[in-house]
Amino acid sequence: MADCRLYLCTPQALDPAAFATTLAEALDAGDVACVQLRLKDVDDDTVRRAIDALRPVAQSREVAFILNDRPDLAAETGCDGVHVGQSDWPYAKARKAVGDKAIVGVTCHDSRHLAMEAAEAGADYVAFGAFYQTTTKPSIYRPEPDLLEWWSEMMEVPCVAIGGITADNCAPLVRVGADFICVVTAVWNHPDGPGAGVKALNAAIEAAGE
Ligand SMILES: Cc1ncc(COP(=O)(O)OP(=O)(O)O)c(N)n1
Ligand SMILES: Cc1nc(C(=O)O)sc1CCOP(=O)(O)O
Numbered sequence: 240m241a242d243c244r245l246y247l248c249t250p251q252a253l254d255p256a257a258f259a260t261t262l263a264e265a266l267d268a269g270d271v272a273c274v275q276l277r278l279k280d281v282d283d284d285t286v287r288r289a290i291d292a293l294r295p296v297a298q299s300r301e302v303a304f305i306l307n308d309r310p311d312l313a314a315e316t317g318c319d320g321v322h323v324g325q326s327d328w329p330y331a332k333a334r335k336a337v338g339d340k341a342i343v344g345v346t347c348h349d350s351r352h353l354a355m356e357a358a359e360a361g362a363d364y365v366a367f368g369a370f371y372q373t374t375t376k377p378s379i380y381r382p383e384p385d386l387l388e389w390w391s392e393m394m395e396v397p398c399v400a401i402g403g404i405t406a407d408n409c410a411p412l413v414r415v416g417a418d419f420i421c422v423v424t425a426v427w428n429h430p431d432g433p434g435a436g437v438k439a440l441n442a443a444i445e446a447a448g449e
């Protein structure tokens with residue numbers, strides 16, 4: 240198996256009960272390291288209900304369950320960690336909220352400086368993107384794969400590649416050292432269903448690592 244693993248972000252709006260089935264189908268199809276619940280523009284109780292439905296699906300399969308944006312709710316609801324961006328809670332405040340044992344990941348766009356800062360502060364991973372065009376979260380940042388190569392050679396802290404990644408375009412990112420490939424569309428919108436999306440990405444990661 241390649242060292243690189245798959246990291247899934249949820250769609251930004253979902254029906255928790257229905258999506259629990261979809262998530263189980265995805266996770267049962269292959270290797271997934273973690274799932275990030277990424278809901279946007281919803282109230283706290285909606286986030287809590289989604290966590291209650293989805294966290295057990297991931298954690299019962301030994302898949303880490305990460306909450307986007309909200310360290311306070313991640314700590315309150317038993318998530319394995321939180322992902323924060325540059326406009327969210329700063330790393331130190333997020334770490335204080337979730338504790339030393341939880342995972343804290345930080346968005347670093349295309350910036351070596353932001354990534355070094357996050358890693359030195361104690362982040363468990365740094366995320367670079369958007370590597371390719373995406374409509375899920377349009378980005379003004381477009382790192383080159385050599386950023387991942389530089390990072391992997393310099394630093395121990397794992398790096399996540401995100402943004403428009405598919406089974407067809409992930410190879411250059413895997414080859415240069417991405418520790419995780421994070422996707423939304425390539426799995427949830429796969430024409431043959433999310434399980435096929437996971438299988439296709441697992442196969443592409445494996446092939447790129449050979
Ligand atoms: C793994 C991963 N990488 C990047 C992001 C983006 O975070 P952020 O810039 O805070 O944007 P939103 O996702 O909050 O819209 C992420 N969520 N996960
Ligand atoms: C949530 C997110 N963050 C990004 C970043 O560049 O920080 S790109 C992105 C969306 C990823 O979705 P898809 O796999 O559908 O392109």
Ligand SMILES: [Mg+2]
Pocket residue numbers: 307308322323324325327
């Ligand atoms: Mg955010």
